Amino acid sequence: MSSDILLRVEGLRKFFTVKRGFPNPVKLTVKAVDDVSFEVRRRESFGLVGESGCGKSTVGRSVLRLVEPDAGQILLHGQDILPLDRSHMQDLRQKMQIIFQDPYSSLNPRRKIGQTLAEPLRVHRMGTGGEIRAIIDRILDDVGLSPETLDKFPHEFSGGQRQRIAIARALIFRPELIIADEPVSALDVSIQSQILLLFEKLQAEYDLSYIFVAHDLAVVRYFCHRVAIMYLGRIVEQGDRNRLFEEPRHPYTRALLAASPIPDPRARRRMAQLEGEVASAINTPEGCYFHPRCPECREICRREYPPWHWIAADQGVACHLYV
Amino acid sequence: MNQEHLLEVRNLTTAFRIQGNLFPAVRGIDLHLDRNETLALVGESGCGKSITALSIMRLIPQPPGEIVSGEVFMKGIDLLTLPEERMRKIRGNKMAMIFQEPMTSLNPVLTVGFQIMEALIYHQDVTNVKAKELAIEIMNQVKIPSASRRFKDYPHQFSGGQRQRVMIAMALACRPEIILADEPTTALDVTIQAQILYLLAELKREYSMAMIFITHNLGIVASIADRVAVMYGGEIVEVAPVGDLFEKPRHPYTEMLLRAVPRVDLNIEKLSYIPGQVPSIDRMPPGCHYAPRCDLRMELCDRQDADLVPLPGEPAHRVRCWIRGDSREIQDKP
Numbered sequence: 001m002s003s004d005i006l007l008r009v010e011g012l013r014k015f016f017t018v019k020r021g022f023p024n025p026v027k028l029t030v031k032a033v034d035d036v037s038f039e040v041r042r043r044e045s046f047g048l049v050g051e052s053g054c055g056k057s058t059v060g061r062s063v064l065r066l067v068e069p070d071a072g073q074i075l076l077h078g079q080d081i082l083p084l085d086r087s088h089m090q091d092l093r094q095k096m097q098i099i100f101q102d103p104y105s106s107l108n109p110r111r112k113i114g115q116t117l118a119e120p121l122r123v124h125r126m127g128t129g130g131e132i133r134a135i136i137d138r139i140l141d142d143v144g145l146s147p148e149t150l151d152k153f154p155h156e157f158s159g160g161q162r163q164r165i166a167i168a169r170a171l172i173f174r175p176e177l178i179i180a181d182e183p184v185s186a187l188d189v190s191i192q193s194q195i196l197l198l199f200e201k202l203q204a205e206y207d208l209s210y211i212f213v214a215h216d217l218a219v220v221r222y223f224c225h226r227v228a229i230m231y232l233g234r235i236v237e238q239g240d241r242n243r244l245f246e247e248p249r250h251p252y253t254r255a256l257l258a259a260s261p262i263p264d265p266r267a268r269r270r271m272a273q274l275e276g277e278v279a280s281a282i283n284t285p286e287g288c289y290f291h292p293r294c295p296e297c298r299e300i301c302r303r304e305y306p307p308w309h310w311i312a313a314d315q316g317v318a319c320h321l322y323v
Numbered sequence: 324m325n326q327e328h329l330l331e332v333r334n335l336t337t338a339f340r341i342q343g344n345l346f347p348a349v350r351g352i353d354l355h356l357d358r359n360e361t362l363a364l365v366g367e368s369g370c371g372k373s374i375t376a377l378s379i380m381r382l383i384p385q386p387p388g389e390i391v392s393g394e395v396f397m398k399g400i401d402l403l404t405l406p407e408e409r410m411r412k413i414r415g416n417k418m419a420m421i422f423q424e425p426m427t428s429l430n431p432v433l434t435v436g437f438q439i440m441e442a443l444i445y446h447q448d449v450t451n452v453k454a455k456e457l458a459i460e461i462m463n464q465v466k467i468p469s470a471s472r473r474f475k476d477y478p479h480q481f482s483g484g485q486r487q488r489v490m491i492a493m494a495l496a497c498r499p500e501i502i503l504a505d506e507p508t509t510a511l512d513v514t515i516q517a518q519i520l521y522l523l524a525e526l527k528r529e530y531s532m533a534m535i536f537i538t539h540n541l542g543i544v545a546s547i548a549d550r551v552a553v554m555y556g557g558e559i560v561e562v563a564p565v566g567d568l569f570e571k572p573r574h575p576y577t578e579m580l581l582r583a584v585p586r587v588d589l590n591i592e593k594l595s596y597i598p599g600q601v602p603s604i605d606r607m608p609p610g611c612h613y614a615p616r617c618d619l620r621m622e623l624c625d626r627q628d629a630d631l632v633p634l635p636g637e638p639a640h641r642v643r644c645w646i647r648g649d650s651r652e653i654q655d656k657p
Binding site: 051189191192216217219221222256261266267269 | 367452482484485490512513514515516517518520539540541542543544545546548565566568569580581583584585587588590591592593595596597598600601
């Protein structure tokens with residue numbers, strides 16, 4: 001069972017300090033990620049879901065140490081990567097890659113795609129020019145791009161094609177884990193499904209695991225095997241996709257599902273009204289962070305943050321209703 | 324001219340000049356809107372849905388844009404022939420628009436209260452005191468908490484959802500008969516989106532307004548629209564009552580689009596996809612704009628564009644397709 005686990009994140013925490021106010025700024029703490037634990041299995045797509053500011057992207061970046069976590073453990077194949085030094089970490093990044101929402105801002109506009117794709121292979125001395133070319137040709141074919149792509153610049157491509165280029169770049173070292181941060185949210189529906197299908201195909205061909213950071217629950221339900229729902233820096237519920245979508249337990253998960261529009265007029269219903277807005281991660285409420293908006297708020301919810309509770313082997317929740 | 328419809332657009336074509344040549348961004352748009360109705364304009368980026376709305380409002384930047392032909396009748400008056408001063412009396416008064424990105428549409432150096440009042444003072448013969456009173460009233464109606472205190476706040480002091488409420492308040496200040504909402508919830512989180520959609524539906528009912536709602540999200544279409552117009556490559560390819568469109572889509576593009584959307588309420592084994600990509604306006608195919616991506620295409624589709632014609636026995640359901648539309652068309656135009 002445990003050999004099945006590629007990545008385990010334990011008690012991850014990341015607080016940022018920001019200055020607010022003028023002319024006398026005050027230092028404030030943003031609890032971006034607080035006590036987050038989950039695991040990603042081999043060849044699994046693990047979804048991190050939540051609304052803006054919930055910390056889902058920070059979790060994704062922490063796993064690669066693109067932001068340095070304050071506390072916790074990140075175990076890849078059982079080895080904690082947080083104590084590793086720079087050069088070890090650089091080697092490790094071949095195993096873990098990231099894809100961003102907007103591929104345009106992550107591709108160098110003055111470089112031809114061929115140069116962008118070949119550079120990491122040259123830096124790591126992965127072969128002769130001919131060998132490198134062969135690796136790149138193979139990957140281009142895998143992501144559905146023609147060889148002419150190599151002689152073009154990023155601006156010559158549409159959003160969907162640029163995302164394919166970003167995927168090609170992520171695949172160069174044959175990673176085991178790809179962190180995909182909202183990879184399809186900027187794309188049109190017809191292109192979105194092309195890219196999702198490509199991710200699935202590559203998962204099988206390259207034995208990939210994904211951490212899929214997203215806000216669109218419909219996409220997550222289609223694509224992810226297991227899902228964690230985040231609210232204000234914490235995971236409030238996680239579990240198997242089917243259980244989470246069919247028997248959501250946390251009131252926030254239920255509210256998110258009820259607010260997601262369904263493309264079927266027969267399902268038209270008064271869209272569930274969740275009052276209020278997401279609080280800020282600077283002034284997190286006392287007790288359960290969700291209690292000011294929660295329709296099932298009790299006395300204890302105002303005082304104490306609920307402990308994590310596994311309802312079943314594949315579904316857990318942080319909510320006083322289930323303790 | 325059809326007096327029955329509140330708004331009727333006929334054969335509207337708006338073109339943009341790119342390197343000296345005019346290319347149509349929307350072509351031959353025919354649509355109408357009745358009182359109390361919500362018409363959804365749905366399509367992917369670049370399909371011309373926003374250009375259609377901006378053309379109706381006569382807000383197309385000119386140059387590079389240009390309304391080449393067509394008529395836009397509002398209660399029998401062709402807006403496209405009105406002098407600009409008269410159009411200004413209609414815009415923001417009888418017909419108002421809500422944009423996607425409130426932060427870029429609100430003036431950051433003016434208080435939100437002033438920006439809501441502005442329309443009232445310009446369009447309606449009211450004093451400043453009265454305008455302020457009305458502005459606070461509408462801020463209450465769009466459920467901005469403690470409206471009279473927030474009247475003096477600036478846009479940056481509001482959250483994204485609250486800013487969109489301010490935009491709605493501005494648009495509704497003069498109680499327009501028609502609202503054009505261009506992706507008003509796209510930048511918002513899903514729980515806030517639900518609040519805004521609910522608010523819009525509620526206000527629309529209360530004020531007996533008609534609404535053109537522009538979106539790319541088929542889930543939103545299903546939950547708010549009465550009728551739907553699907554756009555592709557600058558043309559309307561299918562129009563139908565919302566139930567018909569989702570239950571029996573006829574245009575191959577609509578059909579594929581519906582099968583390519585993941586759903587939050589269902590497990591889908593394998594998503595469908597549409598190969599290729601949307602053509603850009605300077606490289607529009609000569610025939611049917613969707614033909615290069617279409618499974619069903621015939622030789623005729625590459626040569627000539629079909630007309631938007633009603634299905635036999637279903638006058639409200641119209642399709643622009645040689646195969647799925649009225650088959651007599653093919654015989655008429657060999």
